[in-house]
Amino acid sequence: MARFVLSLHSAPSDHDTTQRLVKFAQACLTQGHNIDAIFLYQNGVFHASEQLDLAADELAINTLWQQLHEQGIHLMLCVTAAEKRGLDINNTSVFAVAGLAEFAMLASDADKWVQFK
Amino acid sequence: MARFVLSLHSAPSDHDTTQRLVKFAQACLTQGHNIDAIFLYQNGVFHASEQLDLAADELAINTLWQQLHEQGIHLMLCVTAAEKRGLDINNTSVFAVAGLAEFAMLASDADKWVQFK
Amino acid sequence: MINVLVLSHHSPFDDLHIRDALDMTLIFAAVEQNISWLFSGPAVLALKKHQQPEHIGLKNYFKTIRTLEIYDVENIYVCEKSLLEYGLDKHNLLVEVKALNYQQQNQLIAQQQHIVNL
Amino acid sequence: MINVLVLSHHSPFDDLHIRDALDMTLIFAAVEQNISWLFSGPAVLALKKHQQPEHIGLKNYFKTIRTLEIYDVENIYVCEKSLLEYGLDKHNLLVEVKALNYQQQNQLIAQQQHIVNL
Amino acid sequence: MSTLHIFSKPLGYYNTDQLVNLIQPTDKVLLLSDACFAIAQFRQLATHLLILADDAKVRDITINQPDHSLSYDDFVALTLATSHSITW
């Protein structure tokens, strides 16, 4: 079975990309593959904003991340990208604050790296 | 003397556009024109994030907004755009939370509307 | 009453561009200005009938586009050339629109006090 | 050691695209992978000499691009055609680069395990 | 050796000249999101286009050749069947 890392590059306002990443991740797990990390980079870091609170008729982004977290997937936030964007890295919801080096090492060990944006 | 409204459409990570809007606004004031409002729309609403805290070698965005605020310029945040992006509208720094209608009325009365993005 | 023109040229699910333009158009109608909305390039796809984004959990903003007629927003324009490029004609669209060639788009632009590109 | 390629095609001050690509390139070098960085289109302008963004209050990230050589990032490539389009040649650039035609770019791509477009 | 090229917007968003020259006959081209609207445009890059069925369906786009239609399971399999992917 293969080892994947996935990275998300677009902001939470891009609901379409978010739902696609989540469905891709679920299909990976169903097929028995490993997801070593989902990594928020570039404007993707805004997904870790604690205050994120969308209307009921919008995609339930927080719930989707919560589910992936409960399935044991390592959800990571790039600290460098977050700091450049002024994001508060003390409140990052289910995302673990990580250095770019940690992600680069995971990506180097993975069979596949798929970008979503 | 003319009446201006300015709107900002890009996120705080676009430092280049931010400095340009601020310099344009200062040139307006120096020439004796009125700025009826500076309005954050689209990804511009992220400028009102209370947590925005950039490194010392980056553009001092918070200070620039503070100065414009102290010069009596009406800094407005579009509540509709903010809610769609999950921004916390209870902590919006020097920006007043405003409806789109309020801005549309100001824009309708202004001689010039200049967009920055 | 002033003339305000909203320009759209992003594809339907490119971030929130079309939704931001829709809100702006509706609000200028609400404050009783003479608002127009011009769709160019991939933005014309936002007017395509029978789209159902709710099936993948996304908000169906196309329903709100249909309310433009209820709120008396009558000046909905599309770039004639862009319709052709995406294989659409007026019968494939959600609302009634006027298709404009470039010369007509220039006339529309010339009539405006404010133009906002979203 | 694996081969990783970073692709850049945004202009120097288009949001943080080039800075994000720079960070990614430096970190893969730091964790000792064989990293390459390919500049295409307006991204080649990020390599132009003598830019001084600090004069308008912006961070001078070009200084960091120059450190690539110190950190042994030797595989910096530019699209030959893009250099021409922007009227640049190798002597106008901050660092030493290899200019590639499309066939050479295809060969570079074929050698990679991961490709990241930033 | 083959590359999976992933697109989510119509062709006008990209540098067509670059794509025409970098996409090889053995490569795969996958259309997601709003790229599904532009099947005709992308045909100049590859004759055999792959289209994510869910994304096409919500946009009321009919995929004429059934073998061009992809599920999420197929999407995962496709990333494994190619050497690497580029998300343009």
Next chain:
Amino acid sequence: MSTLHIFSKPLGYYNTDQLVNLIQPTDKVLLLSDACFAIAQFRQLATHLLILADDAKVRDITINQPDHSLSYDDFVALTLATSHSITW
């Protein structure tokens, strides 16, 4: 009646065909930010380009004709001398 057209990126970011057809001989074309790198490209849209001097200077771009160079004061005046602006 004239329109001020404002650009902040090289020409490849925009729909050139649309711009060629919508920019009138009496209109003004202003280049800011990274659009300053692409003076040669924008010349197909207008012969008399205006360039924000600050933005050109930090990019080490020389403006050959002095009357094409704009200060922020000139930029404000230009918005008043035209009927309206479009920030593309």
